[in-house]
Amino acid sequence: AFEKVMTAYRMPAGDERKKAMFESSVEATRAPLAVMEDSLAALRLALTMKGRSNRSVESDLDTAVNFLRAGIMSENCNVRANLPVIKKTDAELASELGSCAAYIITKTGELTSGRF
Numbered sequence: 001a002f003e004k005v006m007t008a009y010r011m012p013a014g015d016e017r018k019k020a021m022f023e024s025s026v027e028a029t030r031a032p033l034a035v036m037e038d039s040l041a042a043l044r045l046a047l048t049m050k051g052r053s054n055r056s057v058e059s060d061l062d063t064a065v066n067f068l069r070a071g072i073m074s075e076n077c078n079v080r081a082n083l084p085v086i087k088k089t090d091a092e093l094a095s096e097l098g099s100c101a102a103y104i105i106t107k108t109g110e111l112t113s114g115r116f
Contacts, residue, residue, distance in 0.1 A: 001028035005082075018089070025085040029097050032075035036104045039075070043068040047111060065112060072108050076101050 005028050008020035046064045053061065079101040087094035 001031045004028070021085055022089040025082045026093070026097075029079050029082040029086060032078035033097060033100055033104075036072050036075045036079070036101060039068045039072045040104050040107055043072070043108065043111060069108055069112050072104060076105055 001024065004024035005021070008017060008024045011017040011020055043065060046061055046068065050058065050061055079097065083094045083098050086097065
């Protein structure tokens, strides 16, 4: 998705460039948002395993939770980087995508708060 954004930025100024920038930015936002959603699902699963698995793998579960949380936060940076371009063309879509990311960040915080 990033390469499409870069290709759009290299286009000559005009309507086609604006359209390409918008479309590529939407794609470049949906991809990390999907990773955030999948990571939140994996985080929930990992947390259900704590205390129900072999004690020798508890630290591995903690590590997985920390990596998932870090991945969610990192992908959120990618989502946020693309929202301004989307907002120029479709403020409602930008708000919707930003709200989805914010929900995942909030849930991640709730799930991991005080656990480590």
